[in-house]
Amino acid sequence: MFDWNDLKFFLELARQGRLMPAARRLKVDHTTVSRRISELERDLGIKIFDRKPNGFVLTEDGHKLYQEAEKIEGAALVISEDFRATPAEPTGRVRLTSMEGIAAFYLAEKLVQFNEKHPGVVVELVTERHLINLTKREADVCISFVPLVGPKLSVKKAGEFKLGLFASSRYIVERGTPGTMEELKRHDFIDYVDDLVAIQPVQWLHDVLVPESVVFRSTSMAAQQNAIAVGRGIGLLPFFSAKKDPRLVWLMKDVVVTRSLYLSVHEDIEYMGRVRTLLRFLHEIFKADRAYLNEFE
Numbered sequence: 001m002f003d004w005n006d007l008k009f010f011l012e013l014a015r016q017g018r019l020m021p022a023a024r025r026l027k028v029d030h031t032t033v034s035r036r037i038s039e040l041e042r043d044l045g046i047k048i049f050d051r052k053p054n055g056f057v058l059t060e061d062g063h064k065l066y067q068e069a070e071k072i073e074g075a076a077l078v079i080s081e082d083f084r085a086t087p088a089e090p091t092g093r094v095r096l097t098s099m100e101g102i103a104a105f106y107l108a109e110k111l112v113q114f115n116e117k118h119p120g121v122v123v124e125l126v127t128e129r130h131l132i133n134l135t136k137r138e139a140d141v142c143i144s145f146v147p148l149v150g151p152k153l154s155v156k157k158a159g160e161f162k163l164g165l166f167a168s169s170r171y172i173v174e175r176g177t178p179g180t181m182e183e184l185k186r187h188d189f190i191d192y193v194d195d196l197v198a199i200q201p202v203q204w205l206h207d208v209l210v211p212e213s214v215v216f217r218s219t220s221m222a223a224q225q226n227a228i229a230v231g232r233g234i235g236l237l238p239f240f241s242a243k244k245d246p247r248l249v250w251l252m253k254d255v256v257v258t259r260s261l262y263l264s265v266h267e268d269i270e271y272m273g274r275v276r277t278l279l280r281f282l283h284e285i286f287k288a289d290r291a292y293l294n295e296f297e
Contacts, residue, residue, distance in 0.1 A: 002043035007069045009036040010048065014066050015136040017055040025137075070152075074268040090273035091120035098143040099202065100127040101221035102161075102261075105241035106293075107143070114281050121274045129219055130198035134266050140275055141265050143282070145201040148264040158263045159286035161293040163204055163238045165251040170231035172249060178234075181209065184252065188215040190224045190235035205236040207257045239296045250296055258294075261286060 009026065013033060016022040023030040041048055048062035058066060098107060103125055111123050126132065132139045135150045142148060147155045165184075178184040189211035196219050197203050205211065216227045221241070228235040229247040236257060242248050263282055269275050286293070 006036045006040040089120045090277045092274045093122045094278050095124040095139040096141045097126040097132040097139040103127045144262050145259045147262045152267040154270050155264045159261045163236050163257040166237050166242050166248045167234045168231040188213045188233035190216045190227050190233045193217045204257050
């Protein structure tokens with residue numbers, strides 16, 4: 001009989017592909033991971049990984065074991081969630097990942113409200129330029145502008161938000177207000193760093209035009225907004241962030257770009273109390289704030 005606990009090491013190494021990242025996730029030494037994998041292979045009498053120069057790759061038997069081990073992991077989570085003296089309110093940590101702009105200008109404030117309602121749940125808000133891999137359990141829940149793709153992911157559209165062109169009063173005084181697309185093309189713009197854009201829907205300015213004169217670029221939407229607000233140029237900003245800055249003036253109100261919001265979670269943890277509570281909250285705020293996210297007053 002093999003040691004059930006070895007499956008935790010097996011699943012993490014299969015998801016990470018390398019010893020050091022798996023060890024960090026498990027909070028053990030990498031030699032411990034290696035030893036437990038060797039013991040599991042010995043006890044089962046099969047080879048579950050091919051050791052390659054670039055990491056560990058599942059063998060055919062390894063893939064079969066992975067499918068069964070995930071079922072065992074899911075069952076263990078069910079037992080942990082449903083068959084113990086559970087407090088009335090959900091507790092524990094949930095890692096939520098999203099893009100920087102919506103995280104900083106919208107979600108951070110909303111998550112304070114969530115914590116007031118559910119003080120036992122600690123939400124870790126992670127911002128990345130690239131899409132986090134939920135299959136590898138890099139996060140529990142993802143809010144993205146594109147639907148995630150991966151095995152055993154539950155992906156639902158939760159809402160949408162709109163963006164418009166903005167400049168500062170100072171910029172308008174110096175350069176004037178564009179009224180047509182031809183006039184707009186002659187202005188200076190704030191944009192993302194082209195070769196560092198990991199998710200193409202974030203390059204939303206290109207839905208309007210590909211600017212000829214870009215005077216400031218940043219991977220940070222917050223930095224772009226600040227540059228626009230002090231008069232450096234024109235940029236495309238979400239209404240939810242622009243409406244928080246009185247220095248910004250909305251230009252060419254017929255030019256509006258829309259982006260969708262998708263909520264993704266791995267099916268194995270979707271049912272868990274703390275995860276389910278956060279998902280329900282997020283769906284509720286996106287529905288309640290539909291006008292806030294899509295209108296500029």
